[in-house]
Amino acid sequence: MLDRKLLRENPEVVRQALLDRHSAIQLDPILEKENRKRELMTQVEKLKAERNQVSEAVGKKKAKREDAAAEIEASRVLGEKIKSLGDDLDVLEIELNAVMLRIPNIPHASVPRGAGSEENVEVRRWGSAPILEFSPKPHWELGEQLGILDFERATKISGARFVVYRGAGARLERALIQFMLDTDTQEGGYTEIIPPLMVNQASMQGTGQFPNLVNDMFRVQDEDLYLIPTAEVPVTNLHRDEILKYSELPIKYAAYTPCFRKEAGSYGKDTKGIVRQHQFNKVELVKITNPETSYAELESLVGDAEKLLQRLGLHYRVMLLCSGDLSFSAAKCYDLEVWHAGVNRFWEVSSCSNFEDFQARRAGIRFKDKENKTRLCHTLNGSGLATSRLLPAIMENYQQPDGSILIPEVLQPYVGGKKKIGKDGNFE
RNA sequence: GGAGGGCUAGCCUAACUGGUAAGGCAGCAGACUUGAAAUCUGCCGUCCUUAACGGGACAUGGGGGUUCGAGUCCCUCGCCCUCCGCCA
Numbered sequence A: 001m002l003d004r005k006l007l008r009e010n011p012e013v014v015r016q017a018l019l020d021r022h023s024a025i026q027l028d029p030i031l032e033k034e035n036r037k038r039e040l041m042t043q044v045e046k047l048k049a050e051r052n053q054v055s056e057a058v059g060k061k062k063a064k065r066e067d068a069a070a071e072i073e074a075s076r077v078l079g080e081k082i083k084s085l086g087d088d089l090d091v092l093e094i095e096l097n098a099v100m101l102r103i104p105n106i107p108h109a110s111v112p113r114g115a116g117s118e119e120n121v122e123v124r125r126w127g128s129a130p131i132l133e134f135s136p137k138p139h140w141e142l143g144e145q146l147g148i149l150d151f152e153r154a155t156k157i158s159g160a161r162f163v164v165y166r167g168a169g170a171r172l173e174r175a176l177i178q179f180m181l182d183t184d185t186q187e188g189g190y191t192e193i194i195p196p197l198m199v200n201q202a203s204m205q206g207t208g209q210f211p212n213l214v215n216d217m218f219r220v221q222d223e224d225l226y227l228i229p230t231a232e233v234p235v236t237n238l239h240r241d242e243i244l245k246y247s248e249l250p251i252k253y254a255a256y257t258p259c260f261r262k263e264a265g266s267y268g269k270d271t272k273g274i275v276r277q278h279q280f281n282k283v284e285l286v287k288i289t290n291p292e293t294s295y296a297e298l299e300s301l302v303g304d305a306e307k308l309l310q311r312l313g314l315h316y317r318v319m320l321l322c323s324g325d326l327s328f329s330a331a332k333c334y335d336l337e338v339w340h341a342g343v344n345r346f347w348e349v350s351s352c353s354n355f356e357d358f359q360a361r362r363a364g365i366r367f368k369d370k371e372n373k374t375r376l377c378h379t380l381n382g383s384g385l386a387t388s389r390l391l392p393a394i395m396e397n398y399q400q401p402d403g404s405i406l407i408p409e410v411l412q413p414y415v416g417g418k419k420k421i422g423k424d425g426n427f428e
Numbered sequence B: 001g002g003a004g005g006g007c008u009a010g011c012c013u014a015a016c017u018g019g020u021a022a023g024g025c026a027g028c029a030g031a032c033u034u035g036a037a038a039u040c041u042g043c044c045g046u047c048c049u050u051a052a053c054g055g056g057a058c059a060u061g062g063g064g065g066u067u068c069g070a071g072u073c074c075c076u077c078g079c080c081c082u083c084c085g086c087c088a
Helices: A004-009 A011-020 A028-063 A069-100 A139-146 A151-157 A168-186 A201-207 A232-239 A294-311 A358-363 A387-397 A409-415
Strands: A121-126 A191-193 A242-245 A251-260 A279-289 A316-320 A332-340 A345-354 A365-368 A374-376 A378-386
Touching: A004 A011, A004 A028, A028 A069, A121 A294, A139 A151, A139 A168, A139 A387, A168 A191, A168 A251, A168 A279, A168 A294, A168 A378, A168 A387, A168 A409, A201 A232, A201 A358, A232 A251, A232 A279, A232 A358, A232 A378, A279 A294, A279 A387, A294 A316, A294 A332, A294 A345, A294 A378, A316 A345, A332 A378, A332 A387, A345 A387, A358 A365, A358 A378, A378 A387
Parallel strands: A191 A251, A242 A365
Antiparallel strands: A121 A316, A251 A279, A279 A378, A316 A332, A332 A345, A345 A378, A365 A374
16 A cells, blocks of 8 residues: 555656556546545544643533533534544545555666566576477376376366375475475575465555455355465565564564465466466565665575576566556565476466565564664565466476476476486386 | 453553553663773654744554543554363
8 A cells, every 4th residue: 555645745656657557547536535525624623622721610610610611512523523524534544544545656766667477588598498309298298298297187186277286296296395395485585484375455555465366365155264376465464464573574474375366367377287277376575675785685586586597597687566566565576487398389387576664664574673663564475386377397397308398407306306207107 | 153351552561430641771872981891962753834943743552433632431453362062
C-alpha cells in the first residue's frame, strides 16, 4: 500500500508510476475522495471535542449534585450529529481503503520503463548452453521414459497440472531442496523456517496477494484459510504487526514449502511437463531490512540465488524487469532465467524483488531506528529456487544420448554419491 | 466440541458502585562528569490540523450495542492459559 501522504502531496509521482505500469487506475476520483474524507473527519472531530467538553461538565455537576439536564440534552443532540456524519465517514474510509489496496507499488528510478516482458533488460549472462550432439528431449519425455515423473497417474488421483515424482525423480527433487537449504543456511546466513501451508486473509493482504490475486488462490472450504502460493506469504507475515529492534535487522529467512496456485487464466498454456503446476516446490528467501540498506540487500539476494545455479552448472541470464512487467507489490525485480536444452529456451527459475515499504505498510512491519522513531521496514524476497523449473533444466541439460541423466557434482552427496540416473531410471 | 480464567503502549503492571487511562522498566536526547555509572530534566502509540508554537480526535485483542459519558455493563468474533472429551 502506498503512503497516503505521498498520494496527496505528490500525486504526480503516483500518476507517473501508474502510467509506467500501464495501469488503468484513475487517480483523480481517489484524491477527491481522500480530500472529502479529511474534511469530514475534521468536522466530526470538532463535534466530538465539543461533546467531550459537555460530557465532562455533566460529570462535574453530578459530583456536586447539581442539575445537569441541559448539558445531557446538548450532549445527546451532538451525539446524533456525530453518529450521522460518522457513518458517512466510515463508508468513505472503507471505500478509500479498498482502492488503496489495489494501487500497485511505485517502480524504483533504476527500473527501465516498458510495457511488457519484451522490454525487460538482460543484465548479465552466466555459462553457456550445453552442446548436445543429439536431439535433446524435453523433461516430460525423459521423465516418463525413465519412470521418474508420472503425469498420467497424477491426473487420475488429482487432475490436470499435477505430477507424481517417483524413485530417482523423487530423490533428486529432495536432493535439490536439501542442497539449496543447506547452502542458504550454512553460507548465506539465512535462518531456516518451516511455516504453515495455510494462512488467513490478513496474511494474504499483508504481502499483497489480496485483494488483487484472490482468484489464483486455493481456499479451504468453510474456513478463512488459503493455501500459500509461495512461502513469501507466511514468512514475511511472521513479523506482521511487530516493531523490530534496529539491531535485529536485516532478518534473513530461508523456507522450503510446496506452493499452490490455481493458474487461473493460463488454461492451455505450458500444459506439458512440470513448469506450471497447481502444486510445486520452492525454497524461498525472505529479507526484512531497514530502508537504507534494502537495495544493497536486493543485489546480494540475487547473488545468493545465482550462486546456486552456478554450482549446479546451469546456464542462466539475469533479467531486470521493466515497469510494465513488474508484479503488483514490487518496486524493483530481477528474474533469473535458466536454460532448458530440451525446449531450447530460458525459463524463469527465480524472481528477486524489493518491495520497499509497500508490504510493510500493509502488514505493519516496523522497526525502531537509531533515534528510536518507529518506521516501516523494507521487505524483499526471492526464490532460491523453484524446483519446478530447476529439475527440468537439470534433466534436459544433463541428458545423455541414451536417455540417462548425469547428476551435477554438488548434488551427488545428496543422492548417496551416485553420479547418474541410468536409462532404466535407477541411480547408477 | 464443552466448562472456566484471561488479553491495557516495545515489555511489566494499576484504575472505587460507569466520570473521561496512573505508574515502572527498557530506549532516545540533554544536564552533571576527564569518561562511565548513578542522579536530574525532557521525549518516548496512531491520525487530523498548523509555517511553527500549539490545538484536537482516536487508542485498554477485533467489531457492535446500552449511556450525556464504557477498560468497567451487554452481544459477537479472534487469540492465549487450565480442565474435560476426541486424536497422529
